[in-house]
Amino acid sequence: SQQGEEDPQALSIQEGENATMNCSYKTSINNLQWYRQNSGRGLVHLILIRSNEREKHSGRLRVTLDTSKKSSSLLITASRAADTASYFCATDISSDMRFGAGTRLTVKP
């Protein structure tokens, strides 16, 4: 079974707005990662947050991690049409990495 679950499944916003996606997971983790996938392409790593970190920033991305609630959120600020993609969270369990089903983000110009 999948470890992570993203919410919402789909999100549509206007350019310039912020987008927030959430990820919940089931078991204890060492770290959590977020990836982006453009249509028909491979996944691209965005950010990694370790279990002892609570917040991390990278450019317009902000990731939070709440290990007590087993959840993480990805915030994209000032979104652009080029941010249109699917976003996945991934968690490390032992020696493998498990993905959620993803959030499909559409940013309208």
Add this chain to the structure above:
Amino acid sequence: NAGVTQTPKFQVLKTGQSMTLQCAQDMNHEYMSWYRQDPGMGLRLIHYSVGAGITDQGEVPNGYNVSRSTTEDFPLRLLSAAPSQTSVYFCASSYSRWPVGTEAFFGQGTRLTVV
């Protein structure tokens, strides 16, 4: 520096045929893995390897075989293709996984259709 290279990009198989999906990385990563991606299901782990000569099963290993004779290559074999194996397959590699994970690099995928 090519990263992770998958071949072929597209493939159509008949039920019962066998084939090998190729994956190669040039980053000297120890960890490599294969995922399949189906609509609405996200990525599911098929098999993974923590180094040459070492492989293990993921969530959905049935119908697939892997081997890891070199650090660079991690081929995925479909033994007898079935329509349920129609999917997009991704290979990934990373420097490490456990206990300190690092980012994974993905290939561009192989779109497989079994008729």
